[in-house]
Amino acid sequence: xxxxxxxxxxxxxxxxxxxxxxxxxxxxxxxxxxxxxxxxxxxxxxxxxxxxxxxxxxxxxxxxxxxxxxxxxxxxxxxxxxxxxxxxxxxxxxxxxxxxxxxxxxxxxxxxxxxxxxxxxxxxxxxxxxxxxxxxxxxxxxxxxxxxxxxxxxxxxxxxxxxxxxxxxxxxxxxxxxxxxxxxxxxxxxxxxxxxxxxxxxxxxxxxxxxxxxxxxxxxxxxxxxxxxxxxxxxxxxxxxxxxxxxx
Ligand code: ADP
Ligand code: MG
Numbered sequence: 727x728x729x730x731x732x733x734x735x736x737x738x739x740x741x742x743x744x745x746x747x748x749x750x751x752x753x754x755x756x757x758x759x760x761x762x763x764x765x766x767x768x769x770x771x772x773x774x775x776x777x778x779x780x781x782x783x784x785x786x787x788x789x790x791x792x793x794x795x796x797x798x799x800x801x802x803x804x805x806x807x808x809x810x811x812x813x814x815x816x817x818x819x820x821x822x823x824x825x826x827x828x829x830x831x832x833x834x835x836x837x838x839x840x841x842x843x844x845x846x847x848x849x850x851x852x853x854x855x856x857x858x859x860x861x862x863x864x865x866x867x868x869x870x871x872x873x874x875x876x877x878x879x880x881x882x883x884x885x886x887x888x889x890x891x892x893x894x895x896x897x898x899x900x901x902x903x904x905x906x907x908x909x910x911x912x913x914x915x916x917x918x919x920x921x922x923x924x925x926x927x928x929x930x931x932x933x934x935x936x937x938x939x940x941x942x943x944x945x946x947x948x949x950x951x952x953x954x955x956x957x958x959x960x961x962x963x964x965x966x967x968x969x970x971x972x973x974x
Pocket of ligand 1: 737738741743745905934935937959
């Protein structure tokens with residue numbers, strides 16, 4: 727059985743996709759057979775690894791997911807690309823509970839044979855995010871070190887709680903990750919203090935620094951560990967990976 731980690735936060739631009747790509751790549755480099763699932767209709771994880779979104783997605787059609795899985799330029803890492811047609815899924819699953827639960831089991835069937843599965847969620851608490859949470863063991867929530875970082879998290883946490891109860895606690899809080907961290911900024915340190923005070927030990931020790939190389943890597947279709955192995959953000963994602971591996 728793979729360990730399934732869902733990367734979620736209803737806010738956009740907090741580093742979900744960057745974290746999903748780079749944590750997946752580091753796990754793969756560490757020798758774990760890893761699948762990255764792009765569940766966002768914007769398909770940034772797909773384009774960030776230099777691949778094209780699918781016009782017709784097997785998840786929508788109920789077909790085997792393995793046919794759509796692609797190799798990428800990192801050993802042990804595979805990608806299930808996203809699709810703009812996920813917008814239809816969002817609507818269908820909202821109106822049809824049977825479809826929503828089929829979606830989850832269908833997603834889970836596609837995960838066999840991997841050590842790790844990372845799911846990149848859209849910036850919402852809609853049906854796609856719920857499906858991802860319901861198919862996961864852990865949720866990793868990136869938080870950007872900026873003003874209003876904690877604003878709007880209550881709704882996200884409520885949805886996570888609901889899924890935890892529905893899934894009889896098969897879903898756990900994998901951790902909060904501070905992203906775009908800049909220790910020269912007073913605000914970063916304030917946000918960090920507030921988040922650590924509020925969430926306690928579920929906050930990862932590792933923080934991800936703001937790093938231009940990290941932002942550039944997707945335009946080359948690569949995770950930062952392949953694009954810039956010595957970058958500060960590479961070191962940070964390797965450290966995050968080690969924290970994740972510690973709890974194997
Ligand atoms: P989300 O998936 O939550 O919307 P992204 O991962 O797409 O967020 O990140 C939002 C933007 O911030 C992107 O342009 C990305 O390249 C940039 N970014 C993410 N993490 C970092 C970082 N550590 N340093 C610099 N830029 C970053
Ligand atoms: Mg994203």
